[in-house]
Amino acid sequence: MKRLSFLVLLLISTLAVAQPTGTPTGLPRWSAAKANAWYAKEPFLVGANYAPANAINELEMFQAESFDPATIDKELALAESIGMNTMRVFLHDLLWQDPQGFTKRLDQFLGICAKHKIRPxxxxxxxxxxPYPKLGKQREPVPGIHNSGWVQSPGADALSDVSQYPRLEAYVKGVVGAFKNDKRILAWDTWNEPDNCNDNNYGKNEKKVELENARKVAIITNLLPQVFQWCRVAGATQPLTSGPWILWDGHDWSNPAKWTPMEKVQFENSDIITFHQYSTADALTKLVPVLQQMGRPVICTEYMARGVDSKFQTHLPIAKKAKIGMINWGFVAGKTQTFLPWDSWQKPYVNGREPSIWFHEVFKQDNTPYDPAETAAIKQATGK
Structure with missing residues (x-):
């Protein structure tokens, strides 16, 4: 019954979302041969999901009033010092309300990355x-809670309003078109965790302000293929991807017949295969050949959560042997507070209390390593 209701919602969403006028269809993704030739020239890719410590989200990172090149330069120097050569960095559709300013700041950011031999x-x-992002001054972190100020893009209002889709199309084509030939950019990740319904923070188990789960997933399942097309129409010369993010018992990515509708969109439109893996080294070992059998380059774009036994020392050697790029969550502890675990939403770390083991992050706010053994493992993996 749940499957049927999802398919009905998906059909309704598909009929309701107008195709953008003048957008060609059927533009091909890269061939496997082209993707593998591209990847053969890349080093072992190691990096982090990055926002500067003084930014609570992607808006604060890139808005004119809070963009901080000096902090970014200092922190990316740390990344270079341990051999990191990529970063995964989130943009936001609302930033395109100032196309010229945002493009200038993104170009400046890419220049800092290049200075430190990092291709994001x-x-x-x-x-x-x-689900309700707003431009302007961003709120301060809620004490003791993981990612208390991170915002979706697009927000629930834009997802629910087809009249805003031309604005989303203009953003994608604008930003990709501006940097379509820029060799400082490693790749474009079209949509992070598109079917994440945030059950334990803004969703049904906590704040209950999210869109209803099936409705949100149906809308994005229909919209995501268009986003891939917008990128291709804009002329992106870098590879495109969107990575499935969760496995559960009995679910098998090796069998296309068992893919969810969203996974089918992601796997069949991505030039390179990306995924998230917050689990054990043994689970990673089993997953690698499943993804590699798709015949394309594979990069893990989120991992490293100490509380669920996902660690640098155990995961990087496995990945290096298989040439699976590895991008962990978090870099310098700061306003995102992602050194706190996910369940801090239910059990906040108040009155200065910290977890006995940090969840994410590589460096403390004073720019010293959280665990020198970890940075040593990163250096060993990167040959620094």
Whole structure:
């Protein structure tokens, strides 16, 4: 019954969302041969999901009033010092209300990355955390809670309003078109965790302000193929991707017949295969050949959560042997507070209390390593 209701919602959503006028269809994704030739020239890719410590979200990172090149330069120097050569960085559709200013700041950011021999993967859309983003001064972190100020792109209002889709199309084509030939960019991640319904923070188990789960997933399942097309129409010369993010018992990515509708969109439109893996080294070992059998380059774009036994020392050697790029969550502890675990939404770390083991992050706010053994493992993996 749940499957039937999802398919009905998906059909309704498909009929309701108008195809953007003048957008060609059927533009091909890269062939496997082209993707593998591209990847053969890349080093072992190691990096982090990055926002500067003084930014609570992607808006604060890139808005004119809070963009901080000096902090970014200092922190990316740390990344260079341990051999990191990529970063995964989130953008936001609302930033395109100032196309010229945002383009200038993004170009400046890419210049800082290049200075430190880092080629970032840029994320266009994101389904995680607060569904009601707003421009302007961002709120301060809620004490003791993981990612208390991160915002979705597009927000729930834009997802629900087809009249805003031309604005989303203009953003994607504008930002991709501006940097379509820029060799400083590693790849475009079209949509982070598109079917994440945030059940334990803004969704049904906590704040209950999210769109209803099936409705949100149906809308994005229909919209995501268009986002891939917008990128291709804009002329992106860098590879495109969107990575499935969760496995559960009995679910098998090796069998296309068992893919969810969203996974089918992601796997069949991506030039390179990306995925998230917050689990054990043994689970990673089993997953690698499943993804590699698709015949394309594979990059893990989120991992490393100490509380669920996902660690640098255990995961990087497995990945290096298989040449699976590895991008962990978090870099310098700061306003995102992602050194706190996911369940801090239910059990906040108040009165200065910290978890006995940090969840994410590589460096403390004073720019010293959280665990020198970890940075040593990263250096060993990167040959630094």
């Amino acid at each position: 993967m840029l994320v266009l859309f994101d389904s995680c955390w607060d």
